[in-house]
Structure formats: structure tokens, C-alpha cells
Amino acid sequence: MSINYNDKIPNNVNLANDRKLQRALEHWQPHFLKWWDEQGPKDYQSNDVYLRTAVGVDAKGWASYGHVKMPDYRWGIFLADQMPERKIGFGDHFGEPVWQQVPGELRSQFRRIIVTQGDTEPASVEQQRLLGLTCPSLYDLRNLFQVNVEEGRHLWAMVYLLHCYFGRDGREEAEELLARHSGDTDNPRILGTFNEPISDWLSFFMFTYFTDRDGKFQLKSLSESAFDPLARTCRFMLTEEAHHMFVGETGVGRVIKRSLEVMKETGTDDPSIIRKNGAVDLVTIQKYLNFWFSSSLDLFGSEISSNAASSFASGIKGRPDEGRYEDHICNDATYDIDTPEGTEQVSLRNAMNDVTREAYVKDCEIGIKRWNMMIKRANFDITLTLPSTRFHRTIGSWANVPTEPSGKSISQTEYKNGILSWLPTEQDRAFIRSLMQRVVEPGKMAGWIAPPDRGINNNPVDYEYVRLK
Numbered sequence: 001m002s003i004n005y006n007d008k009i010p011n012n013v014n015l016a017n018d019r020k021l022q023r024a025l026e027h028w029q030p031h032f033l034k035w036w037d038e039q040g041p042k043d044y045q046s047n048d049v050y051l052r053t054a055v056g057v058d059a060k061g062w063a064s065y066g067h068v069k070m071p072d073y074r075w076g077i078f079l080a081d082q083m084p085e086r087k088i089g090f091g092d093h094f095g096e097p098v099w100q101q102v103p104g105e106l107r108s109q110f111r112r113i114i115v116t117q118g119d120t121e122p123a124s125v126e127q128q129r130l131l132g133l134t135c136p137s138l139y140d141l142r143n144l145f146q147v148n149v150e151e152g153r154h155l156w157a158m159v160y161l162l163h164c165y166f167g168r169d170g171r172e173e174a175e176e177l178l179a180r181h182s183g184d185t186d187n188p189r190i191l192g193t194f195n196e197p198i199s200d201w202l203s204f205f206m207f208t209y210f211t212d213r214d215g216k217f218q219l220k221s222l223s224e225s226a227f228d229p230l231a232r233t234c235r236f237m238l239t240e241e242a243h244h245m246f247v248g249e250t251g252v253g254r255v256i257k258r259s260l261e262v263m264k265e266t267g268t269d270d271p272s273i274i275r276k277n278g279a280v281d282l283v284t285i286q287k288y289l290n291f292w293f294s295s296s297l298d299l300f301g302s303e304i305s306s307n308a309a310s311s312f313a314s315g316i317k318g319r320p321d322e323g324r325y326e327d328h329i330c331n332d333a334t335y336d337i338d339t340p341e342g343t344e345q346v347s348l349r350n351a352m353n354d355v356t357r358e359a360y361v362k363d364c365e366i367g368i369k370r371w372n373m374m375i376k377r378a379n380f381d382i383t384l385t386l387p388s389t390r391f392h393r394t395i396g397s398w399a400n401v402p403t404e405p406s407g408k409s410i411s412q413t414e415y416k417n418g419i420l421s422w423l424p425t426e427q428d429r430a431f432i433r434s435l436m437q438r439v440v441e442p443g444k445m446a447g448w449i450a451p452p453d454r455g456i457n458n459n460p461v462d463y464e465y466v467r468l469k
């Protein structure tokens with residue numbers, strides 16, 4: 001169904017046909033806008049930003065581009081088209097028709113999963129709130145805002161499900177989603193990573209590379225769900241999500257490209273000299289990578305999880321790309337989990353978090369390979385690596401077990417000393433912060449980042465992506 005932009009809330013779910021739901025969402029809408037005003041990007045709210053807006057839900061040609069003021073962005077409810085005769089693809093109900101309503105006995109589990117997903121969306125907008133003040137270019141500023149408005153859209157996606165399928169409880173949860181705030185001591189966001197401040201652009205690029213990618217895999221699992229409206233919602237969110245990871249991959253890539261240029265100019269990879277020349281040394285990039293990768297791994301939950309098993313069994317959440325597997329029941333299969341006590345064989349259903357995490361790690365490696373190719377082509381003998389999944393964990397069987405980035409177990413003291421060279425130190429962060437100076441002349445880039453290869457939607461790099469007057 002095409003998207004109706006005549007309604008107060010753009011949608012492709014025929015909202016006008018359900019007056020009660022429409023009224024409830026129209027009641028929530030000003031609360032959302034108030035949240036955006038208070039917790040969304042600081043400043044720039046009256047500037048025209050070159051943003052894309054969904055016009056359809058097909059993967060091809062689904063968006064239109066134009067300058068709009070962020071508060072006027074048409075946030076709405078867009079579900080991927082219903083697949084006729086869709087059947088449940090995994091678990092105890094394998095092969096049965098999918099559900100258009102939430103089964104009563106699964107209500108609280110579904111609600112929790114939708115609330116947890118929904119909570120991450122506004123959280124990331126809050127985390128990134130101040131970045132606009134130190135943007136390295138207009139191009140990047142626009143990308144930041146594109147990500148932000150779409151995370152706002154993803155909040156709408158989850159709030160629609162809560163309002164439509166969970167009655168009064170759902171409406172209360174929707175209000176709570178606006179009441180919790182990233183990093184708030186009294187009422188923080190649900191997941192740890194989403195309470196980490198993102199106060200510099202290197203962190204932003206790492207976040208969009210690693211943490212938005214966690215989002216991709218959560219959405220992939222949920223787009224397998226037996227609850228069809230959830231599956232369709234997540235399928236369309238994935239289309240939007242791809243751009244966020246593009247921002248991360250090209251962002252980190254451009255920082256590396258700039259370091260390589262400076263390494264060539266100065267003929268050294270000595271971090272202090274690279275820094276003196278205003279670029280980020282690769283050692284620091286590796287540290288940021290270690291931090292954001294390990295922090296994002298925690299988002300998948302414990303490797304061995306009865307919760308994950310029951311989500312799979314009951315049809316709530318499948319594996320990413322469930323269709324790729326042969327066995328969709330997974331009742332008898334086992335899975336080897338790496339634990340500090342050695343390999344532990346568990347039932348595959350109990351290991352679903354780890355299965356998803358493994359797919360995620362593979363996906364993370366693709367960008368690392370590309371970045372290493374750039375380094376190699378520039379003739380430097382340095383490789384960036386993903387740390388072991390054992391390293392710097394706070395959730396799962398490796399939580400708080402001291403290991404090197406290679407995964408080798410070490411003593412607490414060795415860990416304490418090592419951490420200074422493995423994770424960003426206060427000095428590293430202060431250095432990165434010192435680079436964060438606002439550059440807003442069209443086409444101009446801050447000195448620590450290379451320009452992108454191309455602009456957005458066939459526009460040149462020096463296009464006026466954000467009009468500041």
C-alpha cells in the first residue's frame with residue numbers, strides 16, 4: 001500500500017480507518033515533537049537540511065530528497081508490504097500461518113522486545129545531540145541529521161506497534177520511551193551502550209559502524225518473527241538502517257585515509273607526529289575500534305540464554321536470514337560455546353544469541369578488510385583487527401574476565417596495565433576532542449578527515465547540504 005502523506009501522521013497502514021488508534025497516536029505526536037525539541041539535535045532546528053523521506057516501501061526508489069527543517073520532517077508509520085500466505089519460518093510453530101495479532105500468552109515477551117528495540121532509537125539521537133556543533137563538514141552534518149531523523153522514525157515504528165497491539169500498556173510504554181534519557185542517572189536508557197555519550201565524531205562513526213550494525217542484526221532476527229506486523233515493520237527499518245552503516249564505514253574510512261595522507265607526507269607512522277599534523281593516528285583508531293566493537297557485542301546478550309531459546313521456540317525472534325539454515329526447529333542440535341572454562345556444548349536453541357553475534361562479527365569484518373586494503377595500498381605495514389569476542393566484555397561468560405585483545409587470558413594486573421594501550425585513554429579522548437572544530441563552508445573538510453568520494457543523491461560534495469542562513 002502506498003504512503004498516505006495527507007494524514008497528520010504519514011502512514012501506509014490505513015490509519016484513517018481506525019479512528020481510535022489514530023487519535024491515540026495523534027495524542028502522542030506532540031509529545032514526540034517536544035522530545036525532539038528538547039533532546040534532539042542541538043541548534044539547526046530552523047535550518048533547511050537536505051533529507052530523504054520515504055515515499056514507498058520497495059527497496060528501489062523508496063525515498064525522495066529535498067531541503068526540510070527537521071521539526072517539519074514527516075515522521076510516520078511505514079510497514080513493508082504483506083507477503084501473501086507467509087508462514088512461520090522457525091521454532092515450535094514452524095510452517096503455521098503467521099499471526100496478525102499477538103497471542104495472549106506471548107504478550108509480555110513481545111512487549112518487552114519491542115520496548116527494548118524502541119528504546120535504542122531515541123537513545124541514539126540523545127547520545128548524538130551535540131555533534132552538530134563540531135561537524136567536520138556540511139556533508140557530514142547532513143548525514144548526522146539523516147541518521148537522527150530516521151532513528152526518530154524508528155521510534156515511531158515501535159510506538160505504532162505498542163499503540164496498535166498492546167492497548168493501555170502499550171500507550172504507557174510509548175510515553176516511557178520519551179521519558180527515559182540516555183545517560184540519565186535516575187531514568188537511563190535500557191541498554192548500557194546507549195548510555196555512553198557520543199561526544200566526538202570518531203565515536204559517532206564507530207557507533208554507526210558497530211552499534212547500528214547490531215541494530216541491523218536485531219532487526220533481521222525480528223523480521224523473521226511470527227508476529228507479522230513486527231516482521232514487516234522491521235523489514236522496512238532495515239532499508240533505512242543501511243545508510244547509517246554506510247555513514248559509519250565511509251566515516252571511519254575517511255579518517256583512515258586522512259591519516260595515511262599525513263603518514264605519507266611526514267614519512268612516519270609515529271602517533272605523536274601524526275597527531276601534531278592534525279590527523280588521527282592508526283593506534284588511536286584501533287583503540288576506538290576495540291572499545292565500540294566490544295561494547296556492541298554485549299548488546300547481543302549472554303551466549304547461553306534460556307530467554308533466547310524461548311524466543312526462538314515460541315516464534316518471537318528467529319535467526320538473521322533464517323532461510324539460509326536447513327534446520328528451522330533446532331530441537332536436537334547442539335552448539336559449542338567458548339567459555340573461560342573451555343568449550344561448552346549446549347542446545348542450539350540456548351545459543352541463539354551467539355549464533356546472531358557470530359553473523360554480526362562476520363559482517364563487521366568486511367569493513368575492516370576494506371580499511372586494511374587502503375592501508376596496504378598506501379604501502380604501510382599496519383593492520384587493524386577486530387579484538388577477540390572475549391575481550392573487554394561485561395555480559396556473558398567472558399564478562400569481567402581479563403584478556404588481551406587477542407583473547408589470551410591474563411592477570412588482573414596485566415589487564416590494568418594493558419588497557420592503556422588497548423582502549424582510548426582520557427588523553428586520547430582529549431586529543432580527539434581537540435580536533436573537533438566546526439567546519440561548515442560547503443565542500444570544505446576538517447583537517448582530520450578526507451572528503452567523501454561522492455556526495456549524496458548525485459549532488460557534488462560541495463553542495464549546500466545544510467543551509468545555515
Ligand SMILES: [Fe+2]
Binds near residue numbers: 121151241
Ligand atoms: Fe534505528
Ligand SMILES: [Fe+2]
Binds near residue numbers: 212215241
Ligand atoms: Fe540506525
